[in-house]
Every structure is written in structure tokens, then in C-alpha cells.
Amino acid sequence: MQDQDSLVEYGYRRVIITITAILCALLEIVDTTIVNVALNDMKGSLGATLTDVAWVITAYAIANVIIIPMTSWLSKQFGRRNYFATSIVIFTVSSFLCGNANNIWELVAFRFIQGLGGGALLVTAQTIITESYPVAKRGMAQAIYGMGVIVGPTLGPPLGGYLVDNFSWPYIFYINIPIGIIAAALTILFVRSPKYGEKLKASQVDWIGIILLTTFIGSLQFVLEHGQQDDWFDDSLITALSVTSLFGLILFIWRELTYKHPIVNLSVLKDSNLRIGTIMTFILGFGLYGSTFIIPIYTQSVLGFTATDAGLLLVPSSITTAFMMPIIGKLLQKGVPQKYLVTGGFAIFFIYSLWMYLVMTPDTGTEHFFWPLVVRGFGLGLLFVPITTLSLSTLIGKDIGDGAAFTGMTRQLGGSFGIAIITTMIARFTQQHKVDLLPNISAVNLQVQERIQGLKMMFISKGYAANEALDKAYKILEVSVMKQATVLSYMDIFLYLGVLFLLCIPFVLLIKKGAGKVDTSSVH
Known part of the structure; x- marks a missing residue:
């Protein structure tokens, strides 16, 4: 077994390795969300239904979550550098094939292969960055990695929107190719593999x-x-x-x-910090991917934003998080306990959710979202780095890779649970609110009568027959009820998200004392 410190890099080598790892993490994460804004165009050009097209996202997510827990084991089998470089090549080649797919199922198959390459990039990048920095600077290392992970999901929609609006959907895949080639070359030249001892024979593989x-x-x-x-x-x-x-x-x-x-080393979960960190990472994934998913949908379906505008709305939040990351890294280096930062993060996320609950109306403008989203950026900054460093803080040697695999998997699964639960709640709540709103629209209500009459006269003045005009007036009324019901259901979602984050605070305060500082004595 190689001494852990022998992988620490200094000077320009560390800079290049860090850039390579972040590039790869960004590639993988941007690709998770960049597709969302292109689904309509894919549907049209490949002649697929919306259910079929949803598989473009599902296939990638399934492949990601399957490969993530296995990355640590695969790194040991093939050597980290070889495995990382091969994953980049698989990801890059399958990106090219995705762009050239002739039908929806070809695209889904190539997306699955792309997900197998991509899932490996995320966790291996985190391990490489963690081990390239001396233990005292691990907080800063996680902050730098975190910038890629947090900014990635937000970069996807505006970038995807721009490419789809100005070129065509295959370009959301082609953009990966030059970056992939550079990242693969840098990996082969600069990344080093730890020596993990014996490789398994094919018959011993699990x-x-x-x-x-x-x-x-x-x-x-x-x-x-x-x-x-x-x-x-x-x-x-x-x-x-x-x-x-x-x-x-x-x-x-x-x-x-x-x-x-x-194939997955479950014994690493005996580390109590990793156990708590894994649960918190799940909740972080729930909040991060859930809120990244819900805002573009709300702004596009209710407020009528374009894909690009909906994506751009999240940019201030990402910039705030990116700005926060190094500051948090510095605070961790100075020994500020992680649990206090995480508590602050959960409290701020509660404030953000409550604020969103209060500003939501059928005609909320961009300016109403700006400050709540900046607050969200602060909350994410306070959560991401401390939770990640906490999870890996008491692990050494090869256990770091296993720990990173667990946190990576739970973040993705948290996101999947978040999106699934949020879509279900939106559908159910919208139906319920619609049922609750309908009694208010009674035919004997004078205001309702006046509204219908006014709309009817407007349509008659546009040349419609009286019965057609009345039909259209009722349709408009129905649409506005539906819109109101949808807005109310989004408000409920934010309220529940806020409560979820508030409930996490007592658990954070249970973290063992001494977990805040990274223990350097056990390393040497």
C-alpha cells in the first residue's frame, strides 16, 4: 500500500490536475441537465413521444447511479489513471454517437453508455482532487471541486437553450468532444495512480x-x-x-x-462521520437537483419564459455559490467546525424556500426571483463543502475513494428522489387545488358573471358567434383556474422543502465533537 502523502502534488502539477478533474466533473454534470431544454426538439426531429424522450434522461441517470458505487473498485482493478482516461474516452465517443443518433432508441442506448463513462468521472475526479492536496488543505480542495459540482447543473439549461436556439440539439453533445480530448490528454500526462496491491482474477470478481x-x-x-x-x-x-x-x-x-x-466496500460506513455525511448528502441532492429542476419548469410552464431565459435565471445563484466556495474552504482550514457551517446552510435554505413560497404568483417577474436565488446560492455554498469534507474527513488511503463513491451515489439518488417526489406532489396538489378552487366559481356569483360576460363581449367584438364566444370565455376561465392551482402547488412544494431542511438541523448538531477539524495525526 502506498503512503497516502506520496500522491500529494505541488506547484503547476497540482493546478493542472485540479483543472483536469474539474473539467471532467463539469462535463458529467452539465450533461445531466443540458438535455432538459432540448427534449422538445429531439421529440420533433426523431419522431418520438414525450414518454420515449424522457428515456434520454432516465438512461443516463440509471447508468450513472449503477457505475458510481463501483468506481472505487474499478480504479483499484485497472489503476486510477487508466480507468479515468478510459472513462473520458467512453464519454467523449458516446457524446459523438448521441449527436449522430438516427432514432430515439439509438440515442437512449448511447446515452446509457455515456452515463457509464460519466458516472466514473464525478467520483474519481473528487478522489483525485482530495488526494492531490495535503490533509490540512482538504477543505479548500473540496471547495474547488464543489464549484464544478454546484455550477454544473445550472450551466446546463442556459447553455443547452443557447445551443438549441442557435444551432440544433446534436450540438449539446458535440460540445463535449473538444473538452473530452483535452481532459484525456492531461489525465494521461499528469494524473498518477496509487498502488493498490493485488488485482483480482476474473474468477474472484464479485x-x-x-x-x-x-x-x-x-x-x-x-x-x-x-x-x-x-x-x-x-x-x-x-x-x-x-x-x-x-x-x-x-x-x-x-x-x-x-x-x-x-464490489462495494460497505465496511467503510462504520465511520460515523461518513454515515451522517451520506444522509446529509442525500438531502443536499434532494434540495439541489429538486430546486434546479422545479424553477425552469415553473418559469416556462406558468410564466412563459423561453428555455434560455429560464436557464439564465439560475446563474446569480451559481455565481454566489462559486464565490462562497473558497471562503468556506478558508474557514474550514482555520478550524471552524463543519457542523456550524452546515447548520447555517440548512437554516439559509429554509429561508430561501419560505421566501420562494411568499413571492410566487401567476405573474412573478425575474426581479422577484433574484434575491431568493442569491440566498439559495449562499445556502448551497455553506452546505456542499462542509458536508463533503465531513464525510471524508476521518477516512484515509483507499477508503477515501470508497467514501467518495458513497457520497456521489447518495447525491445522485437524492436528486432522483427529489425530482420524483416533486413531480408527483405537483400533479397531486394541482388536482387538489383545482377541486378546492372550483366552488368559488359559481354561476350565481356576480363577479364571475361579469367576468364571463366581459370575455364573451370581447370575443364577439373579434367576430366570433355568441355561443363560440361563450365557449372561449369559459375556456379562459378554466385556464386561469388551472394556472392558479399550479402556482399554489408550487408554493406548497417550497414550503415542504423548507420544513425538510429545518428538520435536518437537530441531526447536524449530533455530529461528534472533533469531527470538524480534519485529523492529521492518523495520516503519518
């Missing part, structure tokens, strides 16, 4: 573990992505996959704890 992991994660991700549109447990496929996922998880845990060479 194939059963791989199959169980794929079954559990694949089924779970499918259920989360398609549950709402298929009516959850009223659908036999969703029910069957939920049961499969549960049994897959139980058997997977049993297998990993009893097999001599497990």
Missing part, C-alpha cells in the same frame, strides 16, 4: 454483487423516473420493479458483507 447492484439501482431509478406518469402502484410494472428493487437491496447488502472481495 459478479453476483454487480448483478444485484444493477438490479436494485436500475429498478429503483426506473420507478422514481416513471412512477408519477404511470400512476405509481396502480401500475403492475412499477409495483414489480419496486419489489425487485427492495429484494435487490437486501440481497446486495448481504452479499457485500459476506463476500471476500466485495
Whole structure:
């Protein structure tokens, strides 16, 4: 086993390795959200339905979440540099193939392969950055990595919107190619692999573990992505996959704890900081991806923003987070306990959610969103780095890779749960609010009568017959009720998100004393 300090880099080598790792993390994360704004164009040019096109996102997410827990093991098998460089090549080549897909299922297949390459980039980049910095500067290392991870999801929609509006959807994939080539070259030249000792023979590989992991994660991700549109447990496929996922998880845990060479090292979860960090990372993923997902949809469907405008709305939030990251890194280096920063982050996220709840109306403007989103940026800055450093702070050597794999997987799963739960809640709440609003529109209500009459006269003046005009007046009334119901459901979502973050605070304060500073004594 190689001494942990021997991977620490200095001077220009560390700068180049850091840039390479962030480029790769950005590639992977931007690609998670860049597709969202291009789905309509893909649907049109590939002649697919919306359900088919949703698979472009699902396939990538499933591949990501399957490969992330296995990255640490694969790094040990093939050597980290080789594995990282191969993942970049797979990602880059499949990006080219995605852009050239002739039908929707070709695109879905190439997206799955792209996800297998991409999932590896995220966790391996985090491990490389962590190990390239001396232990005392780990907080700063996580801050630099965090800038890529937080800015990535927000860069996706405006960049995607720009490319789709000015070129065509394949360019959202082609943009990866030059970056991928540069990143692969830099990896081969500069990244070093730790020596992990013996490699496993093919017969020792935990194939059963791989199959169980794929079954559990694949089924779970499918259920989360398609549950709402298929009516959850009223659908036999969703029910069957939920049961499969549960049994897959139980058997997977049993297998990993009893097999001599497990594909995922569960024993690393004995570290109490990593356990708490993993739960908090899940909630962070829930909040980060959930709110990144909900705002563009709200602004486009309710307020009528274009894809580019909806994406640009999130930019101030990202800039704030990027600005916060180095400051938080410095505070951690000075020994400010992580749990206080995380508590502040959760409290600020609660304020942001409450603020969004208060400013939402059917005609909220960009200016109303600006400050709440800046506050969101502060909250994310305070959460991301301390949670990540806390999770990995007491791990040493090869356990860092295993720990990074857990936090990476739980962040992605948190995001998937967040998006699935939020879409379900929006649909259910909107129906409920519509039912609650309808009694207010009674035919005997004078105001309602005047409104209908006014709308009817307007349509008659435009040349419609009286009965047509009345029909159109009712339609407009129905649309405005639906819009009001949708706005109310988004308000509910923000309120619940806020409460969720508030409930996390007591758990954070349970973190063991001494976990705040990175322990350097155990390293040497």
C-alpha cells in the first residue's frame, strides 16, 4: 500500500490536475441537465413521444447511479489513471454517437453508455482532487471541486437553450468532444495512480454483487423516473420493479458483507462521520437537483419564459455559490467546525424556500426571483463543502475513494428522489387545488358573471358567434383556474422543502465533537 502523502502534488502539477478533474466533473454534470431544454426538439426531429424522450434522461441517470458505487473498485482493478482516461474516452465517443443518433432508441442506448463513462468521472475526479492536496488543505480542495459540482447543473439549461436556439440539439453533445480530448490528454500526462496491491482474477470478481447492484439501482431509478406518469402502484410494472428493487437491496447488502472481495466496500460506513455525511448528502441532492429542476419548469410552464431565459435565471445563484466556495474552504482550514457551517446552510435554505413560497404568483417577474436565488446560492455554498469534507474527513488511503463513491451515489439518488417526489406532489396538489378552487366559481356569483360576460363581449367584438364566444370565455376561465392551482402547488412544494431542511438541523448538531477539524495525526 502506498503512503497516502506520496500522491500529494505541488506547484503547476497540482493546478493542472485540479483543472483536469474539474473539467471532467463539469462535463458529467452539465450533461445531466443540458438535455432538459432540448427534449422538445429531439421529440420533433426523431419522431418520438414525450414518454420515449424522457428515456434520454432516465438512461443516463440509471447508468450513472449503477457505475458510481463501483468506481472505487474499478480504479483499484485497472489503476486510477487508466480507468479515468478510459472513462473520458467512453464519454467523449458516446457524446459523438448521441449527436449522430438516427432514432430515439439509438440515442437512449448511447446515452446509457455515456452515463457509464460519466458516472466514473464525478467520483474519481473528487478522489483525485482530495488526494492531490495535503490533509490540512482538504477543505479548500473540496471547495474547488464543489464549484464544478454546484455550477454544473445550472450551466446546463442556459447553455443547452443557447445551443438549441442557435444551432440544433446534436450540438449539446458535440460540445463535449473538444473538452473530452483535452481532459484525456492531461489525465494521461499528469494524473498518477496509487498502488493498490493485488488485482483480482476474473474468477474472484464479485459478479453476483454487480448483478444485484444493477438490479436494485436500475429498478429503483426506473420507478422514481416513471412512477408519477404511470400512476405509481396502480401500475403492475412499477409495483414489480419496486419489489425487485427492495429484494435487490437486501440481497446486495448481504452479499457485500459476506463476500471476500466485495464490489462495494460497505465496511467503510462504520465511520460515523461518513454515515451522517451520506444522509446529509442525500438531502443536499434532494434540495439541489429538486430546486434546479422545479424553477425552469415553473418559469416556462406558468410564466412563459423561453428555455434560455429560464436557464439564465439560475446563474446569480451559481455565481454566489462559486464565490462562497473558497471562503468556506478558508474557514474550514482555520478550524471552524463543519457542523456550524452546515447548520447555517440548512437554516439559509429554509429561508430561501419560505421566501420562494411568499413571492410566487401567476405573474412573478425575474426581479422577484433574484434575491431568493442569491440566498439559495449562499445556502448551497455553506452546505456542499462542509458536508463533503465531513464525510471524508476521518477516512484515509483507499477508503477515501470508497467514501467518495458513497457520497456521489447518495447525491445522485437524492436528486432522483427529489425530482420524483416533486413531480408527483405537483400533479397531486394541482388536482387538489383545482377541486378546492372550483366552488368559488359559481354561476350565481356576480363577479364571475361579469367576468364571463366581459370575455364573451370581447370575443364577439373579434367576430366570433355568441355561443363560440361563450365557449372561449369559459375556456379562459378554466385556464386561469388551472394556472392558479399550479402556482399554489408550487408554493406548497417550497414550503415542504423548507420544513425538510429545518428538520435536518437537530441531526447536524449530533455530529461528534472533533469531527470538524480534519485529523492529521492518523495520516503519518
